[in-house]
Amino acid sequence: MSSLSSPSSTSAANLCSDAPVAPLLAQARVACSQCNLRELCLPVGLSPEDMTRLDALVASRRAVKKGDALFRHGDEFTSLYAIRLGTFKTRVNTLDGRDQVTGFQIAGELVGLDGIGTGQHACDALALEDAEVCVIPYARLAEVSQELPVLQRHFHRLMSREIVREHGVMLLLGSMRAEERLAAFLLNLVQRMQARGFSSREVVLRMTREEIGSYLGLKLETVSRTLSRLADEGYIDVQQRLVRIVDADGLRHVMEAGAR
Amino acid sequence: MSSLSSPSSTSAANLCSDAPVAPLLAQARVACSQCNLRELCLPVGLSPEDMTRLDALVASRRAVKKGDALFRHGDEFTSLYAIRLGTFKTRVNTLDGRDQVTGFQIAGELVGLDGIGTGQHACDALALEDAEVCVIPYARLAEVSQELPVLQRHFHRLMSREIVREHGVMLLLGSMRAEERLAAFLLNLVQRMQARGFSSREVVLRMTREEIGSYLGLKLETVSRTLSRLADEGYIDVQQRLVRIVDADGLRHVMEAGAR
DNA sequence: CGACATTTTGAACCTGTTCAAAAACAGTGG
């Protein structure tokens, strides 16, 4: 299971770091069928035979160092990326210098769907810590899913879920107050970590207050203040980037408080 | 399916109003290949032959009366809907009574993608005026696109574009001020209408100030006040629901003003 | 025409922002 914890920098170390642009991992190809994220990632629901087809599809792995971009707005779209290790943020930005974090992605999640529409990526994907992704060439995925209805359906489901996830963010941005946004954010994060075998009581925030603020439509000062308030009220315990969930039900209640 | 609808429409005229649930239009099937929206809708980029396959796919039409639901949150997902006529809003709502308009859809646009993920619709789609849609059974679309790579790609593109559109809304909700939001909203609407052959100088808002407010994360009073302000400043001319764009470049400037 | 919904406008209020400064932390090089 992905060592989300720790500076893992050393483990992502043995890569051929001399590759000019996309450092591909030298290590033996680990197939989807062997991956411990297969229950969360693309292969969900595939039969063993179908999974073999998928193995052939995942061309390579790629390491992305903390702070580096997996892709950037405007880059030609060729592949989707399944995160094996690490955390990413995606963000959109406008010509006039506005930007907005559109999501944080962790192991087992897919990034790059934004590029299918125009053939160019519409956002940046940046590694918040040293990371590793599986490269899935879209053209091949399209071919294979042409023959594998199960895969096609699953892929559609993934895209649809991304749309629905974004609906949720719109709800949050459009109708929640700062405390509610933070509560929702933390609960969501913990829940996703839990699905990956991590504690449901603790999260290490891989992103800065400013990045959280951008995602939640708040200023970093507000994020900081609001976390402090949630701590004062006894819902959480904040120690820098380590957040302990003291009262999850209470947090859920906070999240729903503003609605009537 | 839903036809939450009503005393199934009289004005949607010549439909077999005895249909139990979904009033299907009796009139002769008008194929995609004949539709004047084909350059905007699903068929985009299909060859004449491929278009014939698509014709076979579109099972029926359905009329939806103003105020009625095309589908509702929780309804079983079976089909996508291509809007032939009229305007819809989609909205999500939470158990605790919050809701948020996630988009306004007009002729040539597709609704229902939210349902693919779970097999149930994740939002409501409501007609803002009497409307008519083409019903596209998802199972058949999946089958056909299995054999028509072009269609598959195009469908992927549509979903991806929806994701990117929502990124834009997140940017708006997360980082724009009221005046900027309204400017962006109006410009976007006008632009879409223009692509359908309508004036780029005038729009009739099919939705209330409250609905606009929900979409833009503002209260209806703020929407009203802000429209008045934009009018005072000479960018637009507001007469109830009719908005005339007096100075489009100015509006664009307003939209970008807040960014630095 | 009358009942109801929508829109506009005003005034007080509140939440989150802005500006500012100090504290805590992380990474670098000696």
Place this chain on the structure above:
DNA sequence: CCACTGTTTTTGAACAGGTTCAAAATGTCG
């Protein structure tokens, strides 16, 4: 390992944009 520098976080105080509450005006539909 420690000192040093730059970044991130916290907290305070004044401010501003949008909300809330309220009432009047305008529209819409039966």
